[in-house]
Amino acid sequence: MSAESAPGDAPQHLDTTSEDYTERLHALQGTPWKRALHVQAPYRWNLRRHLGERPTVDLGCGIGRNLSTLGPGSVGVDHNPTSVAFCRTNGHRAYLPEEFFRLPDLERPRDGLLVAHVLEHLRPGSQEDFLRPYVETLRSGAVVMAVCPQERGYRSDVSHTDFVDGSRLVQVLRALDLEVGGWTSFPFPRWAGGLFVYNEFVAVGRVR
Secondary structure, three states, X not given: OOOOXXXXXXXXXXOOOOHHHHHHHHHHHOOHXXXXXXXXXXXXXXXXXXXXXXXXXXXXXXXXXXHHOXXXXXXXXXXXXXXXXXXXXXXXXXXXXXXXXXXXXXXXXXXXXXXEOOHHHOOOOOHHHHHHHHHOOOOOOOEEEEEEEOHHHHHOOOOOOOOOOHHHHHXXXXXXXXXXXXXXXXXXXXHHHHOOOXXXXXXXXXXX
């Protein structure tokens, strides 16, 4: 599942770069009912539908949940050192941002970029500047997939700072000169966003 949090479980002022934040992500992912019901299945399907087997940069990878679904050669990037270390312990390639940009071009995936449940954590209006350096590493035809929570999911985590809806996602991707058709609501229609914590805005762009 792309959403990292559940209603009411986020401590006040939790630092997303902290070890406590990594531990929280691990605890949420390991919830027995989520494992038993395979709740991640539709979200994994949606990732594969848009990104396929292309090597992808998972920007804001957390503890690597999506890295297990993305194509061979994919890597994670996160600003939390504990989360990066956790990913590596589980066999994934993951880097801090400064480490990622020191990689030779041949070692960086250039066919896809995923940014799922990250942009809502940023300072309002900073999303374009945040994404631009990563988009600039991609080759022509690469796919960029952006995902943000709808109202119920946004309210579930006090570390969220900017409500980025579907129109905003499209605006950000177009400002980066990506070809974007529009946005969708997943897995349920838009009306579910105020009720279901894991309903998402999804926009997909392509590098010209």
